Amino acid sequence: MNNNSNASYLKRERKRKLSRFTEYKSATFATGITFAIFLVILFGAFDFATQSFNMGTVSASLIYLVSTVIQALLTFKIKSDILKKGEVSSATRKLGFIMLLFVLTANIFIAIAAFNLIKKDKGIEYNLAIYSVLTSFTVMMISLLNLFKEYVANTFMLGMGVLAGLTIFYAVVMLLIHKFVHGKNVDKHMKPIGYLLIVSAISGNVFALLLGLVIITKIKHAGDEISVEWIEVLRRLFRNNMAIIGMFVVTVLLSISLCSYLTFDxxxxxxxxxxxxxxxxxxxxxxxxxxxxxxxxxxxxxxxxxxxxxxxxxxxxxxxxxxxxxxxxxxxxxxxxxxxxxxxxxxxxxxxxxxxxxxxxxxxxxxxxxxxxxxxxxxxxxxxxxxxxxxxxxxxxxxxxxxxxxxxxxxxxxxxxxxxxxxxxxxxxxxxxxxxxxxxxxxxxxxxxxxxxxxxxxxxxxxxxxxxxxxxxxxxxxxxxxxxxxxxxxxxxxxxxxxxxxxxx
Amino acid sequence: MKKRILAALLCAAMMLTATGCNVKTKDDVTGGSTSSSETTSESTTASGDKVTIKLLTTSANETDANVIRDQLTKAGFNVELNMQPDYSSSQAQEAAGNFDIEISGWTTVTGNPDYAVKSLFKTGGDYNKSPVADSEIDALIEQAGTETPEEYVSTYAEFEKKLVEENAYIVPLYTSYKAQAVNTTVLVPESVHISKSRSMKWEDIEFVDSSKNETDPLLLTQTLSTLTSLDPIKGNDGSINMLNTNMYVRLVNLTDDDQITSEDSLSYNHAIAEGNQEYYFILRDDVNFAKVENKQAVDSGEMVGAEDVVFSLERAKDSNSVPEHRTYTLHESMDTIEIVTDLAALDAQKVSGSDTTVRAALEEGLATPISELVADKTAVDNAAGKYQVVKVTTKEPFPQVLNYLAHQSAGVVSKNQVESINTWDVATYDRNTDIGYGDQSVVTEGSTYDNHLMASGPYILLYKNDYEVVFQANPAYMPGTDSAPRIKNITVKFIADNDAALSALRSGEVHCLYSVPETKYDTVESDPNLQLTKIEANSVSYMIFNLREGSQMNNVTLRKAVLAAINQEDLIAVHAGQKLPAYSTLSPLVDTGNKLVYEEGKAQELLAQYQAEIAG
Missing domain, CATH: 1.10.3720.10 (MetI-like)
Known part of the structure; x- marks a missing residue:
């Protein structure tokens, strides 16, 4: 009896420990979602009329199955790291770079988990930068499907160039944030970057807009004791996985409907x-x-x-x-x-x-x-x-x-x-x-x-x-x-x- | 590490640009000409010097409207779509002249070419809405009407050329199929006919399990639930065509492929006398009127005789015989209708284009030859050789009168019954208080129910409500012959939506669907319980122009530009290939050999010519 309640206490304690790490949370989330996508694609591959599988679609689903397994192994690694050492080891964090490659299979969930894993102290700026990159990358990928068409819009190359440029720009911003942003302290030299980010929001990238605003506000309020209210709200919002995925979907749709002026005919x-x-x-x-x-x-x-x-x-x-x-x-x-x-x-x-x-x-x-x-x-x-x-x-x-x-x-x-x-x-x-x-x-x-x-x-x-x-x-x-x-x-x-x-x- | 990522990203970007160099842009493909649709669909004000065309249609024709808009836009027009939710609101727009072109359709329910052109294109015709007013066209229509089928082909071919190619009065779109789906587990599929013009023939239909013929109702469906009138001459529309066709017998019928026949009609035989102006019909004596008592069909004991035929046809051709007479134009060609009592007159006449006498032609196949012609139907006794013969004389030689006599509006009604009900004066008729024969209120369940119908056909309407109309077989309709109705009870359900009707068929709620939409042919064919039969129908879709005073469409070059912009092949492809090319409303009726050929770029050429005309 005593033993039993002790075990359940330990279990709860472990759970509490794990839930403190966004790395673990986003990794389990990515595993689950990837597996769900695998099931959906597999279901789609089954042709009910002929009672057979469409091999092309099955192989696509297999990619997701493999991703699930790899992501699950990584999640397990993160879990044991946390439970044993109380933190995620830097070797495990490096694995995140490999996981980033899964973005090529259109799996943004693994990519998000990987970005979460790579950096140890994640401020709101880093999170916003991740989603900025992912948004412009996703829009670019969707627009790229036009290459298979008989012809593309006259401004297609211009549009793709802009999107590629934006993606690279956001990636660079991510690196700069890593270097120059620490908690409340934002380097003054980031100010022009902030304005650039706000301008880049014409592409419909709400995350970039928010990132620019956060950077500029923080520089403005440098030295203040109290944190800015709306940035706090944003921080709380980013703790909610589903809310952020929802915001991501809306942003992608907004962005693609604006970018379609250039990339779609x-x-x-x-x-x-x-x-x-x-x-x-x-x-x-x-x-x-x-x-x-x-x-x-x-x-x-x-x-x-x-x-x-x-x-x-x-x-x-x-x-x-x-x-x-x-x-x-x-x-x-x-x-x-x-x-x-x-x-x-x-x-x-x-x-x-x-x-x-x-x-x-x-x-x-x-x-x-x-x-x-x-x-x-x-x-x-x-x-x-x-x-x-x-x-x-x-x-x-x-x-x-x-x-x-x-x-x-x-x-x-x-x-x-x-x-x-x-x-x-x-x-x-x-x-x-x-x-x-x-x-x-x-x-x-x-x-x-x-x-x-x-x-x-x-x-x-x-x-x-x-x-x-x-x-x-x-x-x-x-x-x-x-x-x-x-x-x-x-x-x-x-x-x-x-x-x-x-x-x- | 981070630098490597950056490098990788740059590499990826460069690869993208490299592949991009092989990409064809829209201008590479279309040769730099800016697509016209983009400017028109995004801003109507940017149309500049483009010719704006107002296209009027109803949402039922949405598919056609879409393709026409697309094709006209590609040809360089600026199209304004005016899509009305239903027929009556589009009629209002049409009456106001608020259109340049309108999508229209025509079904030749009588199966003869005269009907397909006269009211549509002759100056002053009932349905000549453009209106087309061309004396050459009028003359050709008149001439073809007097000719026999062999002669009129070339006349109609010439007419078509004038109508379409020379003057572009209409833009033909396509001819439709008529498709019918039957549940083969319930009905014998061969017993359900599908005819080009004639509406569904109920009396032949049989259940697979023949014991059910007496007990189970046959379940059919139709879209419209408001019945115009059950008096055959007062309606000619989808709400009553099928019902009245089966409730009133006619002098002649149309076969499945639109040939005139006496089979299953009130006459044993018919004959056209020399000169193509006199038509003889010898009547049967085994058809009695049915009436309804306690919601059951009973034999009234009154025979359908020559007096009733004369009465019915006289009122059919007289526009003043009833208020709201909707079919008299079909019967205007008839001059007199009379009962023949002089047997010698039949001997004296020869059949048109033959040596046989009219009498011999009428007697052909009769069990007892004619010994006496009687005027009074109570004296008729075919077994004893006492017959009744009706003679119809037309104003001009007009062989196509037989097609009109096969139409449901020429159905035979009871002289006694109609005269006892229509006691009011036509001139002072008040639709609120006076109830005419066949008014739907008398068969609608409720306080107004007082079924006064007398049916000469195989079935009689018992009652109707908002959901269905119920029929029962006429017990005294050619009993003992092949023409007698097989199934005793028929229920026609009102299902307004075609897709819903198809669902009802598939779930067994109805046994047969009279019109299957072409997008659903595959669905029906893939269902093992259903059989789809389709034949070329007499329905042609076409566009008319607004030819009223002041309309820009009075310019023939502009009309020709519109005609040249329409590619029927594409239109047919959008309809899943389930339409046929058309040249005019005559296409399904007469093989004139005329074809409309689409030429790339011709529309643009004509449009430029038109713009030069109005500029200069």
Whole structure:
């Protein structure tokens, strides 16, 4: 009995010890995910019609099986290192460089684990740099698939050059961070690098943007005792694996939809090709071609642009309108509160998607109408959220103080109250972008979204749904794209909520 | 170590650039001409001096619209797509003249070429929506109508050339197949006919297990659940074509390949008299009207006689016989319809293009030769040689009148019953209070139910609701012959969506699907329980131009440019190859030998010519 409880205590102690090391956590995560990918590919290799395996796909899955085994062995090594020596030995860390090669098999999870393993003291900058490199590398790899096409966009080489340059730049930044960034102390000479990183964010690389901001903020606040609030939030966010993977997916999609201006050819996505109707997935057409001979892969890439743009716009517009309305009614209370909120309640009573359908049906199908239709429905939710936090803040001391100083109402609202009530809005916004993407796709699927030839995910899915039995991949890939984006936003939102939770500070 | 990584990365980058040198860019392939689609799809304002064309269609034609938009765009047009959700809203756009080209379709339900051109392209025709107004075309249509099938081929060929090649009044797209899927575990597949023009023939259908014919209902499906009217002359659309075809017998029928036949019709035989203006029909005496009592079909005891035929055809050709008469244009060619009582008149007439007399032609194959012609149907007794003969005289020589007589709108109704119901005056008819014969409200379950139908055909409608319409066999329809209905009960389910209907067929909820979408042919063929039969249909898809005053489409060069931009082969490929090339609405009916050949670059040439024309 005593022995038994002792054993379970030791087990818990070991677990606690191991969980302190991100190296171990990310290594086990990579092992699990790689094995899962192996299973998925193996399942995909089985042809149910002929009851046989597709050898090409099986060999691809075997690569992942081998990766799993190697990664598992490495994980075991890390574990024994930690348990025996209380730290990861430098010999084990060197193995990380070999593991980096697995990025060539498109296994970013092992790559992330490897980056985690290589460096001992990982600051937030190092993590951001890892994801910056991985983002531009992934975008480059996806764009490279265009090489198998009959022709590439005129600006393809330029685009690829930019992407390759960015990847190298981020890798160099990673080395510089290793050299010049130690905890809170950032070398002043990093400042231009920080600005460069921010500029490079035009490629859609959110991680690079954040990295640049972190570096510049840290240089600015050099010597301060208290750490900057939002960097702390970011640090907490990076502790959550799923949230970061979600953010990575969103960033990759954002980046590819921006880079596609250079590396992808729009006509491949919209022009019919009558000699390539309904082709199976191949290297030239990674996701096959639809019933008009258009490359589904290219369409999904261009669709990401519309889905993200509409998704973000339909979140930003109601935030602004709802936010202002909520702030006014929360700050002034009384009659104005009653009038605004009751009116919004009326709007709230109408089901969002029905309202959207009615608006689109009345004003016609166009992207602008679509954004308006989806935005109006979600104004009340944001207004309520803002009103609730404003109500809490309106009587707080710093507002009293501002009032006592004679500050005008609009200055109090916009300078003091709104910045302090942003946290719940940010969380709600990230969580609802996913919903907005889904609504856009639903409307397009119903034929009420954008024009039918425009590559929007709902449109692509609709075209594929006719061929569900004969050419299922036409519906599966756009479906997966929608699932991936919505899931990514939701995980990111969950992570943000946890990171912003004041109780966790 | 880190330097080595850097070096490796640089090497990789250089390799990428090296491979990149072999990559063909879009300009290398397309020869530097910027793709037109990119500019048009991203900004409509950047169209510059491009010709903008408004394409009107419904979402049902989305596939065609997509291909046409693509082909016109590639030819250098700027296409604005106006896609309406349904037919009626697109009709509204059309009436407002809010289009340059419109995707249209035509099915020649009578199976004769005259119907496929007259109302569509003759000046003032019912369905001439462009409108086409060309005296040469009018003259050719008139001339072909009076000619026999051998003669009219060349006339129609000339007509087609004028319509398409010379004037580009329409842009033909394709001819469709008609496909039918049958559950072979339930139905005998050979008993389910598929005809080019005629709607589904119910009386021949049999269950594999013949004991079920009496007990189990045959389950069919149709899309539209609002029935226009069960009076045959008041409707000519998808909601009632199949139902009325099986509820009213006609003087003649069309075979599966659109030949005129007396088989399974009210006549034993028919004959065309010399001059192609007089048509004789000798009637059967073994068809009685059925009526509904307590939701069961019963024999009314009243025979379908020549009086009913004369009454039915008179009201069919008279536009004022009923309000909302939708089929009189089909029967305008008839001048008089009469009962022949003088046997000598039949002896005096010769059959067109032959030496036999009309009497001999009518008597052919009869068990008892004609001894007497009677006017009153109660005096008829075929076994004793007492027959009734109906004579139809056309205004002009017009052999194709037989096709119109085979159409469901020429179905025979009961003179007594219709006269007792339609007691109101047509001029003062009020659709809210006056109920006409065949109004769907009287067969709809509920307070308005009062089934007054009298069916001369093999089946009679018992009742309908929102989900289905139920039929039962006419017990007095040619009993004891091969033409008598096999299955006693038939239920037609309303399934609005074709894909859902196919699912219902596959799950056994219905036994036969009358129209299978072409993307689903593979699905049906791969199902071991189903059999797919497809034949070339009389349905042609084409585009019409807006030829009203002020429309840019009145320019023939521009129309020809649009015509030249369309490549039918590509369009057919998108339809999984399950369409046939077309030249005009006549293509499935008359082999005129005309073919439309797509020439690369011709559209651009014509477009440039047009732009030069309007500039200069």
């Amino acid at each position: 729009y006509s491949i996505a919209t022009d019919n090709n009558y000699s390539a109707l309904l082709l199976e997935p191949s290297l030239e057409y990674p996701f096959g071609t639809d019933d008009y001979g258009r490359c589904v892969f290219t369409r999904i890439v261009f669709g990401a642009r519309i889905s993200l743009a509409v998704g973000i716009a339909t979140t930003v517009v109601p935030i602004i309108i709802g936010g202002v309305l909520g702030a006014i009614s929360g700050f002034y209370g009384g009659k104005s509160d009653n009038i605004i909120m009751r009116l919004l309640d009326v709007l709230y009573a109408v089901p969002g998607i029905l309202l959207a359908i009615a608006i689109v049906a009345a004003f016609g199908t166009s992207t602008f109408n679509l954004i308006m239709a989806l935005s109006i429905g979600s104004i009340p939710t944001y207004a309520r959220t803002v009103r609730a936090s404003v109500l809490g803040l309106a009587n707080s001391e710093f507002v009293e103080a501002a009032k006592a100083c004679g500050a005008k109402d609009h200055i109090i609202i916009f300078k003091h109250i709104i910045p302090n009530s942003l946290a719940p809005i940010i969380v709600r916004a990230t969580l609802s972008i996913g919903g907005a993407v889904l609504s856009t796709s639903s409307l397009s699927y119903l034929g009420l979204g954008v024009e039918p030839h425009v590559p929007e995910w709902g449109n692509i899915l609709k075209a594929g749904s006719t061929y569900l039995e004969t050419n299922p991949y036409l519906a599966i890939y756009p479906g997966l794209a929608i699932i991936l984006l919505v899931l990514a936003f939701n995980y990111m939102g969950d992570g943000l909520r946890d990171a912003l939770d004041p109780k966790l500070k």
